[in-house]
Amino acid sequence: MKINLAYEKEIVAIILYTSAFFIIISVVLVLFFYFSRKKIIQKELEKKDLEIQYQKELLSAVIITQEEERKRIAQDLHDDISSKLNIVSLNSHLLTTPNLSGNEINEITANIINLTAKALDNSRKIAHGLLPPVLEKFGLHAGVEELCLEFNSSKAVTVNYENRTKFAIADNDRHLHVFRILQELMNNSLRHGKATFISILFEEKNGVKICSYSDNGIGFDMKKDTNKKGLGMKNIESRVAFLEGSITIDSAVNKGVSVVFNF
Ligand SMILES: Nc1ncnc2c1ncn2[C@@H]1O[C@H](COP(=O)(O)OP(=O)(O)OP(=O)(O)O)[C@@H](O)[C@H]1O
Ligand SMILES: [Mg+2]
Incomplete structure (x- = not known):
């Protein structure tokens, strides 16, 4: 009877220890998967952040270039076209002045022709630069x-x-x-x-x-x-x-x- 009791106790102890062992292993496994998954998600988030940062940099490069291009076109238009057309306009008004001599008329007309040709040439160059x-x-x-x-x-x-x-x-x-x-x-x-x-x-x-x-x-x-x-x-x-x-x-x-x- 005593031997049986001791035997039973031993079996219960073995069952208890085995269960405890499996429970500990399961907890360790769950914790391991939880933390490694967390690490993976963190790494993925960091990767996504880097990608977003990179896309932002690309976008800002595009915007800055666009603005610089606009500035350059505005400068080209201002310096190479508007300034010449201004003088053409002044010269054209001069032509309406009464009592101009033939020489003066010739000089003003030559000026207008010369400046219009230059303005045309410059506008061609600007257009070529924008789209060949x-x-x-x-x-x-x-x-x-x-x-x-x-x-x-x-x-x-x-x-x-x-x-x-x-x-x-x-x-x-x-x-x-x-x-x-x-x-x-x-x-x-x-x-x-x-x-x-x-x-x-x-x-x-x-x-x-x-x-x-x-x-x-x-x-x-x-x-x-x-x-x-x-x-x-x-x-x-x-x-x-x-x-x-x-x-x-x-x-x-x-x-x-x-x-x-x-x-
Ligand atoms: N063919 C090349 N030979 C030697 N170095 C180069 C060459 N291409 C690029 N680089 C180097 O890479 C850098 C970056 O070039 P990137 O074209 O992006 O800028 P940048 O030419 O300096 O300025 P931007 O093009 O905006 O006017 C340059 O400053 C230069 O040091
Ligand atoms: Mg460059």
């Missing part, structure tokens, strides 16, 4: 060809351009972004990289258009804060994002710059 007519009429390929020609004619740099794809005029609105990206990349190559050779290639893989760009300039250290994206590079990224493409920028000191993006 070649691009609008003949598409991206012709636009880039003209851009390369302009850079080549500076003699400071040789641009090698190759196009292995076709651009539909109907997509011109999207292609204007590609044109602006190349304009910025080329300006950077000349201004910062002091490059003497630039290469541009358009090709197509699985229906996706790819642009590969490179220069032989001094390049830059991508980790250095001073080389962190300025407005130009941020704008390039937001244009690529708008085109629903992706971009890789690769550079190192004395290794030039290489950029690949798709659209």
Whole structure:
């Protein structure tokens, strides 16, 4: 009878210890999952915060550039067009003065013709800067060809351009972004990289258009804060994002710059 009781007690103790063991294990597991889940959620939130911060930076870059562009256009209009039209207007009023000699009339008319021609020329230049007519009429390929020609004619740099794809005029609105990206990349190559050779290639893989760009300039250290994206590079990224493409920028000191993006 005594042996039985001791045996029963032992079994109860074993059951109690095993249950306690499983309860502790379960509590530890629940706590472990709870805290690791919390950590994962925290990490995800931090990632989302960074993404939002990045989107904000892109947006502010776009807004700042837009404002700068407006300021530049306003200045161009004011200095190159309005000022000339003002003098044209003054001269035209002068023509209404009574008793002008033939010489005076000739001089004033020549002034008006000269200033109107200059104002026309300047307005053409401003319009070209805003939207290159070649691009609008003949598409991206012709636009880039003209851009390369302009850079080549500076003699400071040789641009090698190759196009292995076709651009539909109907997509011109999207292609204007590609044109602006190349304009910025080329300006950077000349201004910062002091490059003497630039290469541009358009090709197509699985229906996706790819642009590969490179220069032989001094390049830059991508980790250095001073080389962190300025407005130009941020704008390039937001244009690529708008085109629903992706971009890789690769550079190192004395290794030039290489950029690949798709659209
Ligand atoms: N092709 C390049 N060669 C050498 N350095 C470059 C090149 N492109 C960019 N960089 C470096 O990256 C920085 C950022 O370029 P980004 O175009 O964003 O700004 P920025 O040209 O200085 O100013 P912004 O384009 O707004 O007028 C540059 O200041 C330069 O140091
Ligand atoms: Mg720039």
